[in-house]
Amino acid sequence: MAISISICGSMSFMDEMEAIASSLAALGCEAMTPVREERNFDWSNLADADLVALKKGFIDRHLAKIRRSDAVLIANFPKHNIGGYVGPNTLMEAAFAHALSVPVIFLYDPSRQACGLECVSISCGCVNGDATEALPLLREIRPGGSSLMAH
Template sequence: MQNIAICGSMTFIEQMRALCNELENKGHRVFLPQDDEFDYQMRNAEAQIARKQKYIDDHLTKIRMSDAVLIANYDKHGVAGYIGPNTLMEMAFAYALDKEIWLLHAPGAQACQIEVLGLQPTVLEGFLQRLPNK
C-alpha cells in the first residue's frame, strides 16, 4: 500500500475526507491538508501570510513523505476539474520530487490547464478504482 497526500481547494475538504476514508479502508496511509478554522478577515496581512506559509510548509512536508498525490479537483466557479494556485504549486512540487500525480477528474478549460497536463498526471475519471495497484 502507498502513502498518499490529497491536495485540492479547501472548498472540497468534505470530499477530501471521504476520499481519505475510502483510501484508508483500502490500506493506504493518507495525508490531508490542514483544515482548522482561521478567519483571514479578522487578521492583519502579516498574520495571514504567516498562517498561509505554515499551511503550505505543512502540506509540502506531507507530499515529501508520500509516494503519490491525489488531486481532488471537482467543479468550482463553473470550471470543470478546477485546480487553483495552491494545488498547482503542490502538483509541481510532487512532480519535482518524482511523485506520482493522480487527478480525480480531467482538468477543464482554465488558465493552468496546459501546465497541469504538462505534469503528466494520471486522470482517474472520478474513480478511485483506477488507481494503479502498487
C-alpha cells in the same frame, strides 16, 4: 508498508477530500489531507504579517506531507463553472510533487482551464472521479508496488 497518498485540492472541497481519504484508508493506504483548520479559519482579523505567517505554516505542513508521499491525488472537483478546477495552491502543490518525482494523479480531467496545459503536462493520469482507481494506476506507473517507496 502502506502506500502513502497526499490529497490536494481547494479547501472548499475539504469534506470531499476527507471522504476520499477514508475510502483510500479502507483499502490500506495512508491518505493525508490538508488540515481542516485552514478551511474554517477566520482570516479577516489578521495583520498582513500574521496572515502571511499563518498561510506559510499551512503550506509548509502540507508540502511536508507531499514530500513523504508515494503519490499525490488532486481532488479537482467542478468550481467556478470549471470542470476539474485547479486553483493556485493546488497547482503549486502538484508542481512541487512533480519536482520531487512524486506521481501526480488528477481525479477529473484538468485540461479545461487556464492552467490546463501545465496540469496535463505533469499528470501521470486521471481516474475519472474514482479515487480508488489511483491504486491500479500507481501499480501501472511503478510496477511491483515496492518501488513506490523509491523516490
